[in-house]
Amino acid sequence: MKILYAPWRSEYTNDTKEGKNEGASEESCVFCNQFASDKDVEHGIIKRFDHSIIILNKYPYNAGHILILPLNHVDSLDKLAPKIRAELMELITASVGTIKMALKAEGVNVGINIGKAAGAGIPAHLHIHLLPRWNGDTNFMPTIGKTKVISFDLNTIYETLSKAFASVTL
Numbered sequence: 626m627k628i629l630y631a632p633w634r635s636e637y638t639n640d641t642k643e644g645k646n647e648g649a650s651e652e653s654c655v656f657c658n659q660f661a662s663d664k665d666v667e668h669g670i671i672k673r674f675d676h677s678i679i680i681l682n683k684y685p686y687n688a689g690h691i692l693i694l695p696l697n698h699v700d701s702l703d704k705l706a707p708k709i710r711a712e713l714m715e716l717i718t719a720s721v722g723t724i725k726m727a728l729k730a731e732g733v734n735v736g737i738n739i740g741k742a743a744g745a746g747i748p749a750h751l752h753i754h755l756l757p758r759w760n761g762d763t764n765f766m767p768t769i770g771k772t773k774v775i776s777f778d779l780n781t782i783y784e785t786l787s788k789a790f791a792s793v794t795l
Contacts, residue, residue: 657698678694681782681783689756689782720790726789730759731758734755
């Protein structure tokens with residue numbers, strides 16, 4: 626089995642001083658703190674909706690990797706009201722089309738890791754991953770060179786996606 630070594634994420638996901646660990650309360654949750662601030666650009670918040678937020682992943686696995694999160698600080702879908710779950714699904718649907726159009730992606734991976742055992746880096750606040758994909762976007766570097774090349778600028782991707790999501794309404 627191959628192991629993806631990403632030590633730079635541990636500071637973000639295990640920092641108990643800022644509540645980024647699995648037991649983070651709403652008051653100390655990294656996502657909740659970002660949502661409460663007025664620094665959307667600094668935090669990569671692409672767009673706010675009635676019950677949800679779309680944010681650029683700070684530690685992306687691919688160019689344009691975004692997260693869709695409920696404003697509610699919950700760790701699973703069953704703790705959300707049906708109208709919030711419905712909004713999340715509508716945002717997933719709209720986001721897939723928006724990502725494909727804005728980034729010319731040929732596909733999109735959508736996933737939810739519920740709980741630490743399922744791979745959630747911040748399991749205390751439910752979040753949905755959307756990763757743009759392109760035919761041939763895998764190459765020899767991860768296999769032979771054991772290196773993932775991410776050749777994009779987060780600020781440029783943020784600007785592109787912010788413009789594209791400006792017209793998304795529910």
